[in-house]
Amino acid sequence: MSLRHAILVTLSDTEGTGYEITQRFTSGLGHFWQASHQQIYQELKRMAREKLVSARAVAQETRPTKKIHRITATGRKELKRWLSVPSKRQPTRNAFLIKLFAAHLIDRDHIITELEAQLAHHRDLLAHYGELEALHFPEPEKLPFKYRCMYLSLTRGIASESAGIQWCEDSLAVFRK
C-alpha cells in the first residue's frame, strides 16, 4: 500500500488537486513509484474517507471545479509511522530479462533491437536525471538535510541508469561480435 504513502509525501509540503498530484508523480516521485490519474483519484477518495486527507471543492470561472486535498494530522501521523517501519521489498519483475534468458529461441536482430531500446531508455533517463541534478542540486555538499535526502534518491537513479548503460553496451558487444 505504498501509493497512499507516496501521495502523503507529495502532500506533506503542499496541498494539491488530484490533477496536480498526478503531475508531481509524472515529473518527480513517479521515477520511483508510477501511478496513473485513475489510480490517484481513487486512492484520494479512499484516503479522504479514512481522514488521511481533507478535500475542499474550489469552483473556478473558466476551468472545471477542482478538489484541493490537504494532509491531515492523522495523515501526517500515518506517514511518519510508515516511514519508520521497514518496508518489504517490491518483487522484481523484468520482462526483458526473461526474454534475454530465452533469447536463443529467436534471431539476434530482435535481441539487438531490444537491447538498443533498453540502452536508449537508460540514456534518456540518465540525461533527464542529469538535468534535474544541474537544475536543483548544483552544489550537493552545501544542501540542507532535507534536500540532501532528495538528492540522494536522485543519485540512486543516476547509479542505476549508469550501470544499465554499461551493461547494455557490454551485452550489445557480445551479440554484435
Added chain:
Amino acid sequence: MSLRHAILVTLSDTEGTGYEITQRFTSGLGHFWQASHQQIYQELKRMAREKLVSARAVAQETRPTKKIHRITATGRKELKRWLSVPSKRQPTRNAFLIKLFAAHLIDRDHIITELEAQLAHHRDLLAHYGELEALHFPEPEKLPFKYRCMYLSLTRGIASESAGIQWCEDSLAVFRK
C-alpha cells in the same frame, strides 16, 4: 501478461508440474519475475484452457497425484511471438526511494537501518549470483550461444547489485557523517 510467458520459457526445455515450475521460479527465473505458487497454478489452468500447455495427471504411490504440463505447438508459437515484439517496460515501484525522498521527516537512525538492510540484501543477492556464476558459467567465453544468453541475464543481476551496494555505501557515509 508476462507471467505466462515466463512459464512458457521454463517449459520450453522441460515439462513440469506446477510445483516444479514454482521451484524453478524460486531458484532461477524468479530473480527477474517473481511469482507465488497460487499465481502459477491459476495461470497454468488458464493456459491449459487456451491450449498453450497440455496437462496430464500422473498418479503416484506415496505422493499426491501430480499434473505434468507440457508446452504445445501453440504455446511455442505464442512464446516466439512474444519474444519478437518489443515489450513495454515495467513501471518502477520502489517504496524505499519514496522513504528516502521524505527521510527528513524521521530520524536518521531509521534511515540508516533501512539503508543497511538494503545493503545487506544487495550483498546477499550478489553473493548468490556469484555462486551461480562459479557453478554454471565458469568459462563464459566458451559457452554455446544459448548459455551465453542465460549468462548475460545473470551479469545484469550482478551489475545491478554491485551498483546498489556502491550506492548504499556512499549514502550510508553521508548519513553517518
Added chain:
DNA sequence: GGTTGTTATGCAACTATTTGCATAAAGTAT
C-alpha cells in the same frame, strides 16, 4: 512421539493496477 520440512494441489477474498471510456471548456498551433 512431536515438530518441522517436502511434495503436491487448490479455493476464496481481497488489494492493486491497467485499460477504456466519458465530459467539458479554453488555449494553441497549422
Added chain:
DNA sequence: ATACTTTATGCAAATAGTTGCATAACAACC
C-alpha cells in the same frame, strides 16, 4: 476552421497479484 493539448474530474470492467486457508502423506530430526 480544425485538430491537438491542457486543465479537471471520474466510472466501470478487466487483469494481475497477495494473503490466508485447507488437505494429505511421508521423511527426517530431536
